Structures are given as C-alpha cells and as structure tokens.
Amino acid sequence: MPKPALLYLCHRLPIAPFKGDRVRTRNQIEYLSTQFDVYLGCFTEEQSIDKNALRELQGLCKQVYVEHHKKFGALLRCLWGLLKGEPLTCAYYKSAGMQAWVQRVLANQHPGNCWLSATAMALYVLNAEDVHLFTDFIDVDSDKWRQYAERSHFLMKWLYRREWQALKWLELVTTERSKRVYFVSTSEADFFKAMLPKSLQDKVGVLRNGVNSAYFSPDYYPCTSEERIDVVFTGAMDYRPNIDGVLWFLDHAWPLVREAVPTATFYVVGLAPDKRLLARHGLLGVVVTGKVDDVRPYLGKARIAIAPIRLARGVQNKVLEAMAMSKDIVCTHLAMEGIDAKCEGIWIEDEPTNMAERIVSLLTGPSRPNHCREWVLKHHQWKDMLKPMESLLNERH
Incomplete structure (x- = not known):
C-alpha cells in the first residue's frame, strides 16, 4: 500500500x-x-x-x-x-x-x-x-x-x-x-x-x-588519566550564545580555576570559532580545536563538561549529550532550562566565582556519584x- x-x-x-x-x-x-x-x-x-x-x-x-x-x-x-x-x-x-x-x-x-x-x-x-x-x-x-x-x-x-x-x-x-x-x-x-x-x-x-544514547556512550570513549581533559565545552562556535558564554567563562571563571589548579586544561570544541576565541588558544591551558569530526572523544576524555550559557531559548543538546556520556556538568540555570534533571552529577552556578569554586572542587576532590546517564536513558x-x-x-x- x-x-x-x-x-x-x-x-x-x-x-x-x-x-x-x-x-x-x-x-x-x-x-x-x-x-x-x-x-x-x-x-x-x-x-x-x-x-x-x-x-x-x-x-x-x-x-x-x-x-x-x-x-x-x-x-x-x-x-x-x-x-x-x-x-x-x-x-x-x-x-x-x-x-x-x-x-x-x-x-x-x-x-x-x-x-x-x-x-x-x-x-x-x-x-x-x-x-x-x-x-x-x-x-x-x-x-x-x-x-x-x-x-x-x-x-x-x-x-x-x-x-x-x-x-x-x-x-x-x-x-x-x-x-x-x-x-x-x-x-x-x-x-x-x-x-x-x-x-x-x-x-x-x-x-x-x-539523545542517541548508543552513540553518546561512555563505553566507547573511556577516560584515562594519561589523556584527560579537565574541562570541555562543545558547540558550534559561530553561534552567539556559545561565543558569549565561553568568553564570559574565560574572562571571569577560568583564571580563578587556574589559580587553584595551575595545570588545568580547558578545551573549546566546535566548528568556526570566533576570532576572539582563537586569540585565547594556547593561553592558560586553553585549547580551541575548531571543527572536529566527532566530539565524543573530547567528551570522553573530559573530567567536567560546562555550559556557561547566558543567552538562551529552548534546550541545550550539549548538556544532554554530556549527561549521556556520564560527565559531571557545571552550568548556568539557562543552560538547564527545559531539562528537568534531578540527578547527581549536575551543578548549577550562575556566578563565575561559584562556578570556578565548583570546578576546582570537582577537579581536586574525591570522585562523586554520577547518575546523569541513567536519567537520560529514562527520560530522553x-x-x-x-x-x-x-x-x-x-x-x-
């Protein structure tokens, strides 16, 4: 028929x-x-x-x-x-x-x-x-x-x-x-x-x-200590909310993280990075990758995924993907808008000082429970x- x-x-x-x-x-x-x-x-x-x-x-x-x-x-x-x-x-x-x-x-x-x-x-x-x-x-x-x-x-x-x-x-x-x-x-x-x-x-x-939870799976991209990325942001870097959020984080939160953890690395992963972001490449442990064929290896290697979004409407797929990869996530309230996740592994901080302190705590403290993937499997x-x-x-x- x-x-x-x-x-x-x-x-x-x-x-x-x-x-x-x-x-x-x-x-x-x-x-x-x-x-x-x-x-x-x-x-x-x-x-x-x-x-x-x-x-x-x-x-x-x-x-x-x-x-x-x-x-x-x-x-x-x-x-x-x-x-x-x-x-x-x-x-x-x-x-x-x-x-x-x-x-x-x-x-x-x-x-x-x-x-x-x-x-x-x-x-x-x-x-x-x-x-x-x-x-x-x-x-x-x-x-x-x-x-x-x-x-x-x-x-x-x-x-x-x-x-x-x-x-x-x-x-x-x-x-x-x-x-x-x-x-x-x-x-x-x-x-x-x-x-x-x-x-x-x-x-x-x-x-x-x-979320394609089979595609975004921590099983295929396990994180080892030798190749670990401390903090990662993924997203199209020609998109104004992403540019605004990452620059704000670099200006106000990241220097505080580096003061506490001088060897910390921050990867900005996404296509078409703004020239203001490219200017930060190589400074204070910042790596701006530009377009990559696959974001999953970067998420897999990362200890923490961030979403410091200050201009937003809708749902941030980058957050759902990081959750599916069982990453600890530090983000703003706007980044979590529309994702009513109630699970261990997510920290919401709108002030840069608080965001930096949370990242430092996660990087230097003991490992904590993370139930983000379980929540995604159940709800998304x-x-x-x-x-x-x-x-x-x-x-x-």
Whole structure:
C-alpha cells in the first residue's frame, strides 16, 4: 500500500549534525519516513556535502531538494527585507527556487500534511490550501532577538528589537494557520502560550529532544588519566550564545580555576570559532580545536563538561549529550532550562566565582556519584520523545 505524501521544510540540511536543530530534524524525518513519503526541502551553506550522508538521507525520503545558499545574496535580500518591513530571518531564506519546488510538490503530490521545522520556512506554505500545517518552532525564536537587543547598543539594539517584533508577528500568524505547534520543553511552550490569545493556546504542544544514547556512550570513549581533559565545552562556535558564554567563562571563571589548579586544561570544541576565541588558544591551558569530526572523544576524555550559557531559548543538546556520556556538568540555570534533571552529577552556578569554586572542587576532590546517564536513558530517548508526532499521523486522512 502506497504511503501518503508529506512535505517537510527545514532551513538547514539535516546531515553532519553539528547543531541541535539538525539532530532534531534528522530524527523527525527518520520517524516520519516510516509512515509517509517525505518530500524534504532545505538549504545548505556548505561548499561540499558528505555524499554518503546525503545518500543516506535520500534513502529515507521520496525526494530531497537542497538549495545552496550563498551568504552574500542572502545579506542583500536582508537589506531589501529591511526596507519592506519583513522579518530578516525570512528574508535571509527567501528563494524563488525553493518556492517553485514547494509549489510543484503541492501541485503534483498533493500532500495532506506539511511539517515545518523553524519559523524561517513558514512563508513558503502559509497560503497553501488543503494542507494541514504542523510547525515545530523548537524554541521561541523571537525572544532570542529580544535578549540580543538587551545586550547590544545603538544600531544593533534597534535592529535586534525590530527582528524581535517582526518574528513575534510571524510566530502568531503561523500558529493561527497551523493545526498544531510544538516546542522543545514545557517551559518554552508555557512561555509562548503567555504570548497568545486564549483561542490559540490549545494548539501548543511539547516535542522534547532526545539523545542517541548508543552513540553518546561512555563505553566507547573511556577516560584515562594519561589523556584527560579537565574541562570541555562543545558547540558550534559561530553561534552567539556559545561565543558569549565561553568568553564570559574565560574572562571571569577560568583564571580563578587556574589559580587553584595551575595545570588545568580547558578545551573549546566546535566548528568556526570566533576570532576572539582563537586569540585565547594556547593561553592558560586553553585549547580551541575548531571543527572536529566527532566530539565524543573530547567528551570522553573530559573530567567536567560546562555550559556557561547566558543567552538562551529552548534546550541545550550539549548538556544532554554530556549527561549521556556520564560527565559531571557545571552550568548556568539557562543552560538547564527545559531539562528537568534531578540527578547527581549536575551543578548549577550562575556566578563565575561559584562556578570556578565548583570546578576546582570537582577537579581536586574525591570522585562523586554520577547518575546523569541513567536519567537520560529514562527520560530522553528519541523513540519516546517523538511519540507526540503520532497526532500528525492520525490526521493524515
């Protein structure tokens, strides 16, 4: 029996998942492909694509349309969008080619359902008829721009405030059009509900992130004393919240750790590190790796994983992955938002002095119980996290 068609739109090609949204979309596509012929439309800014990974994705989907996204052209579209009053996030991803492909799929395949991953793709289908729209906002993207505005000055403050308001409008319009909208945590969903009229609040649901606990397993990357890393941070280092958090930690907490433990090492592991981070490489035991093929060896060797996040919405996958690797974790309250973990092995510290003292205590004190992996196995397996998508399956007719 043929499977019904489903249109799936996301703004990043979900392979080589260095970022949390790619991990999420990839697992959703794998889940949906068991029940639907998935027509995937997405963008990539990468010059070269892993052909094996792309073939694997194509094996899950009926059709994969990938548009190569050039940053210079996207920035020109943003300037035009600024004049027209559009959300710059949407202007950045506006494409006649993508719109034409979407229209062909709608006209030829007649998908009864469309799954949107992230706000940026909404304008491609808001006016589509006879399609049930399900939107995975993941987090309240508009509020991220409000946070940026609070930490900026002059022109950038105005620009970020403008984007905040424009995306709030788009999130509202998309919710009105959608049968259901999802967020990564209850706290994120509740935050968004407070922004909505009561007539729309019942549309809001939760679709939590999972972890591939077989992939992120301490069994494959045991830590030995000869190759130990004392402290590690993993994440895309061209992402502002990650840059902000690591620089704050380096400026205010790490010098205190080094005073107490002069041989301590801190590895910053992630692609495209900011030049301000590269300038710290080799100083005070800091190693900035840049892009790596696999973060697991670094997590496996690490004594402590940190997440000093000060700008955030949603759930930090880096925390869940470190938990799955049975790492002791020192992080801010924001880094744990949406992860209601009550287990030994996690310490929440928002002040740099307290964070440094906690790290020193963990590095110099006796080993302590760590139940992080057990908690992840119980509460964040992908097969369980994706069950709310069954509401879409039930709507397919």
